[in-house]
Amino acid sequence: MFFFFFFIQSKAQDSIPAAKDLTEEKELKFQQFFFKALSQKSIGNYQKAIENLENCNQILPNDLTVFYEFSKNYLELNNTLxxxxxxxxxxxxxxxxxxxxxxxxxxxxxxxSFSEAIKIQQKVVALNLKERDYLAKLYLQNRDYKNALYIMNALEKDNSLSSNLKRIKESLEKSKKPIVKRQEVIQDVFKRFETDKSYAVLKQILEASKEESAKLLKYSGEGISLFPAQPFVYLMNGKALNANKDYKKALESLKNGIDFVIEDAMEADFYNEMATSFKGLGNTSEEKKYREKSKKLKK
Known part of the structure; x- marks a missing residue:
């Protein structure tokens, strides 16, 4: 956080104008541009925020907080480089x-780039052990279930394993990798799932069942057990529960699944479905909030 110091000249020398303190003037300008940048970022004007940060950088080059703010705005603009x-x-x-x-x-x-994210998250964990929860999630997203289980076991021993990760851990420990034989003849996707418990087949079933809440509820529930780190199954489970007017359970499922979302488009779908849950629960303020979050991501 920046602290800006202001210096006030206590005496004027008769009619001779006091010399301007250039340091104070620069600090004032820096402060103005910096807070304009924060203000523009808060309303989603990331390019305008960057322009103000460029002015800050001219006044005070190589300031770490300005670099940090540059990075946050460029990330919002999807310029990861x-x-x-x-x-x-x-x-x-x-x-x-x-x-x-x-x-x-x-x-x-x-x-x-989950492997790179994991390397940095390990440094974060070294600074604060409470950050292990997210490290476990990154391992799951990278499909490194061995290390994910190792972290989750450590969290469980410390009584700090979240309920969502606990459920995922139990699913991983119970599941066995099926030996799948591809059938040479293309069969009905529902029939195929009896022998081919792959995510690819399950996704086809969920896509085909979007308008049939009973089927969607059944297969999305099974999907959560089989693929606990795949966000799409939670999204479809939430959709099915909303269709059945079980809004509280729908919201719980959606909140569990959003931790694994990477793409903006899917995150927007999650927020939209959560808004439906809040509407069903009669919480109009939260409904509006999540509709807006969804719209913002779809722009």
Whole structure:
């Protein structure tokens, strides 16, 4: 956080104008541009925010907080190349800043570079053990179930395993990798699922069952057990529960699944379905909030 110091000249020398304190003038300008940047970012004007940050950088070059803000705005604009460049510059100046390290993780996740995200998240965990929960989720997204289970077991021993991860852990421990033989003749997708319990087949079933809530509820529930780190099955489960007017359970399922979402389009779908849940529960303010979040991601 920046602290701006203002100096006031206590005496004027007769009629001779007091010389301007250039340091104070620069600090005032820097402050103005910096808070304009924060204001523009808060309303989604990321390019305008960057323009104000460029003015800050001219006044005070190579400031780590300006670099940090550059990175956050470029990430919002999906420019991960510049987002990485600026956050790395900031981290060079303060390698133990956990917030900047966490932001770099977000950049790698946006790129779907889970292996790189995991490396940085390990540094975050070294700074704060409470961040192990997200490390486990990254391992799951990277389909590294062995290391995910290792972290989840450690969290469980410390009584700090979240309910969502606990359920995923139980599913992983119960599941056995099926030996799948591809049938040479293309059969009905529902029939195929009896012998081919792959995610590809399940996804086809869920897509085909969107308008049949009973089937969607059945297969999405089974999908959560088989593929606990696939967000699409939670989305379809929430959709089915909403169709059955079981809004509370729908919201719970959607909140569990959104942790695994990477793509903006799917995140928007989650928010839209959550808005439906809140509408069913009579919570109009939350409904409006999540509809807006969905629309923002679809722009």
């Amino acid at each position: 510049l987002a990485k460049e600026y956050i790395n510059r900031a981290i060079e100046k303060d390698a133990k800043n956990i917030w900047m390290q966490k932001h770099l993780v977000k950049v790698f996740v946006k790129e779907r």
